Each structure stands twice: as structure tokens, then as C-alpha cells.
Amino acid sequence: MIRLERRPQPSRGWVIATPVLAVIATMIAGGLLFAVLGKNPVEAIRTIFWDPLFGDYASYSRPQLLVKAGPLILIAIGLSFGFRAQIWNIGAEGQYMVGALAGAAVGLAAYPTESPLIFPAMVVAGALGGFVWAMIPALLKIRFGTSEILVSLMLVYVAQQLLSAAAFGFLRNPEGMGFPGSRNFGDYPAAHNPELVAGTGLHWGGIAAVLAVIVAQVVFSRFLFGFQIRVAGEAPRAARFAGVRPGAMTLACLGISGALAGLAGIFEVTGPSGQITTEFASGYGFTAIIVAFLGRLNPVGILLAGLLMALTYIGGEIAQLMLSLPSAAIQAFQGMLLFFLLAFDVLANFRVRLGRKVAA
Amino acid sequence: MIIDPVLLTVSLVVAATPILLAAIGELVVERAGVLNLGVEGMMIVGAITGFATAVQTGSPVLGFVAAAAGGAALSLVFAGLTQGLLSNQVATGLALTLFGIGFSALIGQSYSGVRPPSIGGPLFGPLAGLPVIGPVLFGYDWVVYLALLLVLGTGLFLARTRAGLILRAVGENAEAAHALGYPVVRVRTLAIAFGGACAGLGGGYLSLVRVPQWTDGMTAGAGWIALAIVVFASWRPGRALFGAWLFGGISVLQLRLQAAGIAIPAQYLAMAPYLATILALVILSWKGGRGLAPAALGKPFHAAR
């Protein structure tokens, strides 16, 4: 018999150790999965975790790390505001798309004007787009009590259609010979989000992500607002007792996460992606949920977790090329990581006792 | 408009069936006080296990058995984590969905473009030939009737049986049920497994009948809509049937309108089911329907002393 005994307070050591344990367990379980698929497990794990940084093609793949980690961190930091308060925005993917659309629309409207104000205006529009998209579940929750989980998720599918409508219709490149997709921002310097330091993959999105980490860290540890977020998540009635207005908290948390997701979208569409296409959304909004949990909703943790997840993305792509490992494998791999993390979480809050006391 | 109402009704019922199956399962789970947000993941795993089995064995029946088993197997992971290890139900449900989508795509690689064996004609073949009521009442395959039976059975189970009463008691107040000596964790685990099996069946119906073929991420939010329908139905089986049909009607109608070449771009029509779901949630919540939720919904239970 295994019994769980609640700890008087969460164990600090385990809070830090569980993500590490979860990564190790995922490597083992993932190795088994790959073995079942007929791949050499050791080689597969090495390809995913080692080769992107130190392998033969590392000079190509290393910059990708920041390209991929940037949006993941930016979105996950936003989500951590809500998740700490038990406000579950799981539609960041939709806010990411709408942010990209809004920002891109501003840029394309200005085309081909050259002005240093265009890119900043697009960034603001991108954040605003994500913010507005996140306000829909927030306002519906406050006004009608609808579940923000379901509404924000439904809006992902709506955003997907909107994106498709834009690529085929209102944002289509008039000089694109009828192919779907917008103009490429790479060809429009005023709206381009370039690589800032050659060979690093760092663009404005990466800078924004680091800034977000720092601001979030300060807000969570020093500001009353950060404290109130945590109280709201831990004990909603105590939050009301402390004068927190639940509606305002919902607006703030969903608004912040929406705006940051929108920012990630606009940096992506003006940089690595370059244009609005139907394939623009690549699941960053969902993977960021894993990043947020893996980083324990802690900004520094999210920074590390974002880098790790980016690594698995790139490693997955390399494994796809080198070992013809299916691209979906990496998604399953990431899901598994979250399972193990949640499973090991129990150690932080409970003591596990083996055996049972014998009644005399 | 050149849309035949009989044809529309028939395809509405078929379109509603996968969501109905998933919703009825989740309804039981939520009545037991557990919120499993992994419906989408369980559905898509059911879709691929069912599809693969049906293709390999040539038997659609075995396919549906495997679909239910696949969904249930994944749901047991959820049960182990949330009931055994007391993990957060929201996060675990999301993990289930993320894992399910990846895992199903992994297995499904070699099944793209394959046609599954046919499930066969209407269950009440001869009667289906009657005018109007023939196709509307008797024109469906056996899974459609199975789903309807499940709705009926679940309704009777919850309202009339002692086991159903215990399940509702666990969902209302787990501590009190424990104090009276009922095995809260076991009841909830069984409910979760039932929910997983139903979601798996729903996924199987998508890949084996409704589409019928395998594509990555083919559930396209059906599991989430099933979750919304449970809320919309105020946790009552009969209303879940109504909700699923309403949703089925909207998605069929928008497809017909697309096919009819209406002047609205297809993308805007394709948004309709999702917007309708949001609208349904708003209307229900507006009328204070959330107060009808099981009182212990989503709260973890740990027999501390």
C-alpha cells in the first residue's frame, strides 16, 4: 500500500527537483517509445537533446534555439499570470494568430511607405490584437460566467479560419500570382523584424521575451499585484477578503496573456515566418502551456523550460531528417513530459509512505 | 434554398453522433465531480486505434471496440494522475489532449489515405425505404442507435439506480460520501474510464464513419465542443442529446451552404460551429445555469485522516 500524507508546507527541494526528474523520466519513456517504433533509442535521444547544440549541423540549428524559444517564453510568461490565478487561458494560439494578423494588417496597409514608426505601430497593433481576442473570454466570463477555458479554446478555431480567410482574401499578396499568403515582410524593410546579431537567431521577439521574464519576476516577488494573483489562485475567497476584485483580476490576467501572445505573433510574422500563410500557426500557443507548467509558473523556470522545449522542437526536426522519426513523435514526447511533471508534482506536496501501519 | 430537410436531418444526426458519444461520457465524469478536459485527446486516440484496428482486422465492430479501449486507456492515465497522485485536473486534462494529438499522429502515419472497411447499411434496412420517416427514423448505422441507447441508459442510471445515486453523491460532496463509507476514488475512476471509452467511441465514429479516413488532428475541436455541450446541457443527458443535434445541425448546414456556393467565403461559414458553441455557453450561463454544476466538480479529494 502506498499512502500520501500532506506536507504541512510544500517542499522547496522537490519543487525544483521535479522538473528535472520529469525530463529524465521522459527521456527514458521516450526512448522506449522510439524503440517500439524501431529506432535506436540512445541515438534518438542524442539526436533530439544533443545534436541541435553540438552535432554536425549545430551551426545551422543553434540559432534556431532562440527563434523557437522566444515566442514560447513570451507566451508562457503571459500564461503564468493567469495560471497562477487559476484563470485558464488555453487559447493563446488564437491570440497569437490574431496578434499577427492585426500587426500584419497595419504593416500591409502602410505598404510601401518607409517610416521608422511602422514597425513599432505594428508591434502595438499585434499586442492589441491578442489583447482584444483575449478580452472576449474575459468579458464573457465576467458578464455571464462562461468558462474561459472553453471560450478561449473555441476562439482558436475561429482565429484559424480568420487566418485562412486573410491568407486567401483580405491580406493576400496582390502580386502573388493568386497563391494564398500575404506579402513577405522580409521584402519590406520598414516592417521587417531582422536577426539582430548575425548567427544567433536573436530578433526583437527574443529581447521582448527576456524583458517579460524580468518584469514578471519583479511583479511576482515585489508587487502587491503579483501577490494578489497568487492569492486569487490559491484561495479565491481569501482574495475577495483581501479586496481583490475577481472581475478585474480576470481582465488583467487574460489581457496580459493575450497581449504577450499577440506580441509573439507579430514578431514571428515579421521575422522568422515573414508572411501570413495558412500554416502560420505552428502550435506555439499550446506548447507554451507545457512550458509554463514545466517552468513551475516561475519566470526564470519558464526561461529555462522555453529553451528546453525549443531544443526538443529543433531536435525533433533533425530526428525527422536523420532518423525519419515522424514529426508527431515530438508532440507526443512533449505531452509525456507534462504527464511526468504532473505525476512527480505529488512529491512536492505530499510525503509518500510505503506500507501501512498494522492494527494491533 | 435547395437544401432537402430530410437529407439535412439525416446528416445532422450522423454529424452529431461523435460529439454526443463524447459528451455523454464526459457528463458522467462530471457528475462524479471530475473535470476531464482531455476529451479531445481521448477522442483522437480512439479515432486512430479504432481506425487502425478496423483496417487491420477488416472488422468495423472490432474497430469500435478498440476505439473505446484506446480512449479508456488514455483516460486511465488521467485517473491515475488525478485520483492517485492528486494532480491538478485542468493541467492533466490539457496534457491528455496535447499527448493524444501527438500520439495519434504518430500511430496514424501509415494510415493516411487508407479507406476503412464499411460499417454497413442502415441497421433497420427494409424500414429505411419508407418515405420521409424511413430515412429520418431508420436510416442510420448501428452506432447511432447505440449512442441513443447510451443517452437513455445514462439517464436511467443516474436517476433511477443506486449506483447512479452514489455517483451523484460523490460528485456533490466527496467528503460526505467518504464519511458514509463510499469508495470515492474507485467511483471516480470508473466514471473516468467510462468517459474515456465513450470519447474513444466518438473518435472512432469520426474516423470510421463520418469522414471516413484518417488525418492528423481530425477531431478539430469536437472534444472541446463535447465539453461545452455538457455545460450547455446543465449536466442532464436528455439535454445533451438536444445540444449535440443543435450543434450537428449547424455544422451540417454550414457545410451545405459552402457546397451550395453561397457568396460568403467558406472560412466564415466554417467558424459557425465554434461561434455557435460560444453563443450556447453564453445563453446558458446567462440564465444562471452554472449553478446546476455538480458541487464538487474539479475539486480534488484526498482522504486525509
Added chain:
Amino acid sequence: MRDGQVTGETPLLAIRGLTKAYPGVVANADVSFRIAPGEVHALLGENGAGKSTLVKAIYGLVKPDAGEMRMLGAPYAPADPRAARAAGVAMVFQHFSLFEALTVAENVALGMEDPPKPRDLARRIAEVSRAYGLPLDPARLVGDLSAGERQRVEIVRCLLQDPKLLIMDEPTSVLTPQEVEILFATLRQLSAEGTAILYISHKLEEIRALCDGATILRRGKVVGACTPREVSAREMAEMMVGQTLTPPERGQPAMAEGEPALEVAGLSVASPIPFGTALKDIRFTVAAGEVLGIAGVAGNGQDELLLALSGELATAPAMIRAAGRDVGALGPNARRRLGFVSAPEERLGHAAVPAMSLVENALLSGAIRRGLVRMGLIDWKKTRAFAEEVIADYDVRTPGPGAAARSLSGGNLQKFVVGRELAQGPKVILINQPTWGVDAAAAAAIRQVILNRAAEGAAVVVISQDLDELLEISDRFAALNGGRMTSPRPVKGLTMDEIGMMMGGAHGMGAAAPEAGGIAHPQVTRA
């Protein structure tokens, strides 16, 4: 030789050497006692004395580490409550084991091993409730019942199983004095029919009125046994507490002429709590320096009243006035700026965040009046000092201010929560159940500080279900009943009967026999 032969008859239940330890605390140490058939036996002790653990062991909810139990001479070791019920043991819980969204009949069925068909069950419920004077309507939702009626559901559920032993855990804490009389009549009838009753309480006069024998527990050990009718309440109290008690004293008699510090006029508001009670046209004033005690059976609007007064539940502006202005629409923090402090009943999850440290919990309500936050930035040093001050001044036993709230015992957390509020130089004190779960010495200390603050000029509203406490510290007394409040009356000269009538007499006695006209229908209504 068996235990029973000492007294000449086989005891219904004999417990010998029962021990149960939890990490860090021994709940029961070598507990032994016996109950004869038909005996009403009291288990007496303060909160935390180990009474609940002991009865849980008898009811199969807790496995003892050591010791043995015998039922009519045969070994008795129930694996779970079902086994206990099968052996003839039934229990009425302190915090009811009821399901609000289910009907009375469904609730009863859940407590039985082999419930009859719904129609037969409804008939049997009606029979039993008539036979024992406990009227109940089987078709009603339990969520719509008053606390007294809910207890009736639990009792009827037990009686339908013809128990040999009925355990009652603090049954009168939710009843009006009139309802207590009805309950006692039922219990005496049961006892006369041969059912033994194990009666758990810390209310001494009740035990003297009802019980044939008593076992007294302190810190998990049996410290004495007595025949309650033959000893004084004071003797029992000193056995229970282990020391002599001094009642709190007031520095000054109440200043009747004081300025009204809190005015409530026509306060009506719907309840935000499911199955809660709406407040209806409540009006009273409290002068500076005055203590207003508000009694009432649980669930008659106490929680809602505290929420409305503290600002967690907004009302129309003019319904509540303080410091010469309308405050009904202000939130909790705006009211704190005006000098309000409040301590809600539920400590973990409402007055304190379970997983947060005492430092963080000090910030929860102390931020404004103690100036712990400036421009949105938290001054953690000052916050820690505030937490340490409360811990020292109110004798909170804890490893330190870094300990999580949930790691404290109930009594210590209560001291921290009450201390945190009273240490803020308050002008208006709102407090619900100030001494719930605290031992007698600490309770006396808390009451003393409340009186001291009143003497310093604070207006105090104390809501409590402990009538003795209210009568001890209040200047004026009122009662809540179905969301309405009686007009406050001076405590001096009030009789127990008058208090009982203020609390609404006996609730819902007409439900099973509406044609008999009975007493008024329960006033508890849904918001």
C-alpha cells in the same frame, strides 16, 4: 474475565487501550471506557482533545494503531463505515454528511445498506419522523433546509437502521434552545427503547441534563469519568480544561451614549453563496465602545451579514454607514481605510491562504492599515515584523513566521487571524465565531482583547453560535433568523427562553404534519 462482568452486565461497547497517532500528534493514547445498552454516555473534552478521532475509530473511518473494541462481548473492528453500520452503529456528524443538491429521501437512502424502494422509503421516513417528533418532507432538497432540519435528516437516516449505538458529534451547536429540547426528548425516547447514545459535546449543562455517564478526555487521554448529574459543571470543566478558569472582565461598562460608529439601515441583499440565505431589511446601529452580539443557528445569514459589513459583498451605498458617510458600495480595502477590520468564520481559505506563510497572510488584510505597501510595492521587512508582532502578542504557537498557515493547529491559526485584525487599531470590528476551535484559556484571552478594543472606543459586532460567549461579552444582543435580524436588546435581563424565541424557536416543525398547523415553516429561503 471480561470487562463487562465488573458491572454485572455485558457492555454494549467496551473500548480498551485504544491508541491512534498522527505525524506529530497523538490523537488518542490508551483510551478505555464502556457504554451499557440504553445508556446515554457523554464524551467530554475541549477541541483537539481527541473526541472526533475516537468516534471515527468506532465508526470505522479511522484504524486504531493499538487497542481493542468489543461489541456485546464480541471483538469489533469495523473496516469501514458500512461494516460499522452493519454492526448497529450509526453516527450523526458535526459537519453534516449531507448532499445539498439531493432530496431528503436520497440522502437517507445513501446512509442505508439496503434502502427500500423509493416509495416505501418515503413512507418509512414519514413513519419514523412522526414516531420521534422529527417532521421531514422526503421530497425536499436538503440544500433548502435549515440547519436543524438537516440534523433531523441525519437522525432519521440513523434511526431507519435500528441502531444499537447512536453517535452524536456536537449535535446542539446548530440548534436553537427550543430545538435542543426537542432533540433531547427524542434522545431520551431512544434511550428508553434500549438504544445507547454516545454524546459528544463540550457543553456541560447539556451533558448534565441528558447523560447517564461521562468520560472526559484531555490531550488524547482519559482524565476522568463521572456521573454528570452528581457533579457540578465547574468540576467537569476543570477536569476538561485542567486548570481553573477566570472569566474576562470589562474595564468600563458600555458607553450607551457613544456616537454611532456603524449604522445599518434596510440592508437587503441576495446571497452570493449557493443555497445561501438572503439578508432582509436588517437595521441596527453600534456605538463606539459597544459590543453587539448576534446569535443564530448556522445558515441563517451570518456569513452573508459579515460579507456585507466587511465589503466583500457590495450593497446599495446607503444601507451601511460609517464615519459619517455611505459605505455600502465600498470594497473591503476602502472600508479598511475607514477603520474596519473583519475576521470571517472560515479560517483556511477565507481569512487565511492555507499554502501561504504567516508573513504573506499578515499582508492579506494588514496591507492598508499597517502601511505594508507603498506605490504597489510590498515592504516585506515591515510585513514580517507585523507577522512577528501578532505571533508574539497573541501567543501563536508556530515554528516561525515562515510557516504555512495550514501547518498551524486550528486554535493557533484562529489566534493569528483574530490577532492580525485586532492589532490594526480598528474603529469597527466585525468578527464571526471569534473562538471557534480554540481552547478555553485562549478563548478567554481573545474575548479579553475584544473587550479591550471596545474599551478603547471600537464598535464591535460579534457573530457567534456560542450563546454563553455572546452573553459574556455583549452589551446588546440580537439574533439572525432566515436572513432577518431581531432588533437588538440589552443583554441584562434576557432569559434563555426569550433568546430562543429571538432565534426563531423550533424550525420547520410543521413540515411533516402541515394540517396540524405547527410552528411557522422554515424561514430559510433560496436567494
